[in-house]
Amino acid sequence: MKNLRFFKMKRTDFAIRTNLFICLGAFIVLIGCKSQDAPAEGLSGNVGDSTRKAQDRLDSLRKTHYLNNDLSIIFLDATSWIMKTQMDLTRAEMAGNKKEMVDSLVINSTKGDTLYLVLRRMYEAGAVYAESYTEKDQYRAMREPDSSKLWLQKYFKESTPKEALKTLDKFQNDVTVINKIVRK
Structure with a gap:
């Protein structure tokens, strides 16, 4: 029974780490997308050059x-x-x-x-x-x-x-x- 709790705790720890890395990856991708959406000079509004x-x-x-x-x-x-x-x-x-x-x-x-x-x-x-x-x-x-x-x-x-x-x-x-x- 004690080994079972240890196994569940280890598995939960692994799941938390995995989810944190996934969230961190998504956050980095989001920041990268945001920086490309920044307004280019000479264009109106918040529309980027690639969007134009x-x-x-x-x-x-x-x-x-x-x-x-x-x-x-x-x-x-x-x-x-x-x-x-x-x-x-x-x-x-x-x-x-x-x-x-x-x-x-x-x-x-x-x-x-x-x-x-x-x-x-x-x-x-x-x-x-x-x-x-x-x-x-x-x-x-x-x-x-x-x-x-x-x-x-x-x-x-x-x-x-x-x-x-x-x-x-x-x-x-x-x-x-x-x-x-x-x-x-």
Whole structure:
């Protein structure tokens, strides 16, 4: 019985040492990864040079897969859904201009979900074709948060139909600007 306790104690000691070495190894790997994520000079935000190179490569691959017809559809969809939403909000504005109307017409509807998806595609195309990292980051930020419900709440929650129409005008302006960037 005494030998059995000694054996268990020795085995526990070995397990503790092994786990400590594994944790130490993981910690060293983590520190190594953190040091490579440090911001490179001349780049915006906390994005490292290797991350930028990977994103540039991914953007280059995406550009080769976009066809002019695909890009036209992206911009037509975005414009079409913005206009549909504007028509609904204009009717709501005439009917009373209440905040609850925006919630039911945009945030809590499938039309709002579709609006989010088409604008997300449009902003992704803008990020792919943008020439500066600042523009790329700006367009990618417009896709966040990564949920239609949260995105719609971010831009339309507590808005009256009139305020929501102004937001849609900004999105329509982005469609025009990004279309010009893509068509260069």
